[in-house]
Amino acid sequence: MNKFTSILLVSLLSGAITLGGYKLFFEPRENNTPNEIFSRNTSHSLDKQNLSLTSMDFTDAAENTVHAVVHVKNLSYRTTPSNPLLEFFYGYKGGQTQAQIGMGSGVIISEDGYIVTNNHVIANASELEVTLNNNQTYNAKLIGTDTEMDIALLKIDSPKKLPYLVFGDSDGIRLGEWVLAVGNPYNLTSTVTAGIISAKARNLTKSGIQSFIQTDAVVNPGNSGGALVNSRGELIGINTMISSTTGSYVGYSFAVPSNVTRKIIEDILEFGNVQQGVLGIQGIELNNMLAEELKVKTHQGFYIQNITKNSGAEKAGILQGDIIKKINDRTINTFVDIKSILNTKRPQDIVNLQILRGTDEIDFKVALIKPENAIFNFNGFELEDLSTEELTNLNLNYGVRIKKVTNKNYLAYQKELEGSILLTINKNKINNTQIANKILDNSSSTSRFRLEVLNTQGELIRILL
Incomplete structure (x- = not known):
């Protein structure tokens, strides 16, 4: 019996030692109650969730923005046309002036009241009225516009500093x-x-x-x-x-x-007007079919067909047949890619071009020039852009000058065309030579062109070429 008791005591002692060792060396040394551990684990889980939700929280951005966004009211007047039949049968009288109201939005961009909006919001306005988020109303003055990019700048005079938005990149x-x-x-x-x-x-x-x-x-x-x-x-x-x-x-x-x-x-x-810079090149966007036709090894990029005389591109050493792969380290696949970069540049600004010439990649620095200094050559036509002053003097919003006609097929039109203003090609308004280039390049070799031209006598003529 004593022997059995001794064995039992030894067994119990061994078990206690084993359990104590496990507790001491293998289990985490924490003095937390089960409730405390659950609370901390739950809190940790919620912290992650709250972090995710916080990154999606737009409340501050929304609150700040609504105070800087305004209501723009455009008041204009139009005269109703006369109609003898309506006058005779219904007593309707034409020639009456009617008020029209257009609505839009604007963004305050400075504390002293400069506001940016769309040109089409304020087009043809006789009066402009701006209402702030706090319902205060002011008369607005038009400072300037860019019809091409549909941007207008307004100004209101407020006795107090106004909330405004800062520009992001x-x-x-x-x-x-x-x-x-x-x-x-x-x-x-x-x-x-x-x-x-x-x-x-x-x-x-x-x-x-x-x-x-x-x-x-x-x-x-x-x-x-x-x-x-x-x-x-x-x-x-x-x-x-x-x-x-x-x-x-x-x-x-x-x-x-x-x-x-x-x-x-x-x-x-x-x-007082928008300054534009151009590279002095004309070309086409590459794709698989054009790459095969032009026998080039890439189907991405902008293929240069013509170089403008005395342009930054010519002076930098860029050649016909070169392919623009990047501008300022941004990949170029389309004409829009190029334009999106040039839209933020001015004449004399320098841009970095990565050119593919054969199998060689070459870097060039190109100084931009004014559009009116660029002469665009296409199929025997030399076109040049008009300055803002020239367009104003001609009472025009768009058009390019036909400087010279050298294509023998169109020499019959030479006197009518040279010095005249090209307004449209196939009913597309021509704001500058780049637009003319894109329209003509996107046409097939058998395409015919319907031109609207303002000749040197101020007469509108239509020509089918």
């Missing part, structure tokens, strides 16, 4: 990045919607001169001129249009990038 935006659109759709003030960046450098015209930010943030009529901001509340775009067959939002909206907007505003304030 639209070149630094990323696909999928969250953004807010703020404006006054359907006369509903201070409306905030959210979406993501769907595309960059999107072109919606045949000319390829515009470069929009595309988002899926809801934008409707009345949002035009409003703010597109990032999650930090920085202005990265001016909401301009939607793509829709109904006139209402169907999933796509577009904004002028903030870097382009800022450059336009600075030009208007400093020079």
Whole structure:
């Protein structure tokens, strides 16, 4: 019996020692109760969740933005046309003046009252009125516009400093990045919607001169001129249009990038008009078919067909047949890619071009020139841009000068064409030589061109070539 008791005591002692050792060396040394451990683990889990939610919190950005977005009212007048039949049967009298009111949005960009909006919001206005988010109303003065990029600058005088938005870097935006659109759709003030960046450098015209930010943030009529901001509340775009067959939002909206907007505003304030710089080249966008036809080894890039005399491109040593692969380290696939960079530049600015020549990649520094200094050659036509002053003197909003005709097939039209102003090609308005180049290059070799031309006698003539 004593022997059995001894064995039992030894066994119990051994078990205690083993259990104590396990507790001492293998289990975590924490003095927490089960409730405390659960509480801490739950808190840790919630911290992660809250961190995720905080990164998606737009409340500060929205609150700051709505105070800097304004309601723009455009009052214009039109005269109704006369109609003898309506006058005789119904007593309707034409020639009466009627008031029309247009609505849009704007963004305050300085504490002293400068406001940016869309040109189409204030077009043909006789009076402009701006209402702030606090319902204060001011008369606004038009400072300047850029019809090409659809941007206008207004000014109001307020006795107090105004809330405003700071410009963000639209070149630094990323696909999928969250953004807010703020404006006054359907006369509903201070409306905030959210979406993501769907595309960059999107072109919606045949000319390829515009470069929009595309988002899926809801934008409707009345949002035009409003703010597109990032999650930090920085202005990265001016909401301009939607793509829709109904006139209402169907999933796509577009904004002028903030870097382009800022450059336009600075030009208007400093020079009174928008300063544009061009490379002095003409060409086409490469694809598989063109690459095979031109016998080049790449199907991406911009193929240079012509070099403007005395341009920065010619002086830098760029040659016909070179392919632009990058400008300022940004990949170039389309004409819009080039234009999106040049839209933020001025004459004499230097840009860095990466050129593919054969199998060699060569870097060039090119000084931009004024558009009116560039002469565009196409199929025996020399075209040159008109300065803002020349367009004003001619009472025109668009057009390029036909400087010379050398194609023997069109010599019969030489006297009528040389020195005249080319207004449209196949009903497409020609704002500059780059647009003419793109329209003509996109046409087949058998295409015929219908030109509208203002001759040197001021007569509008139409020519089929």
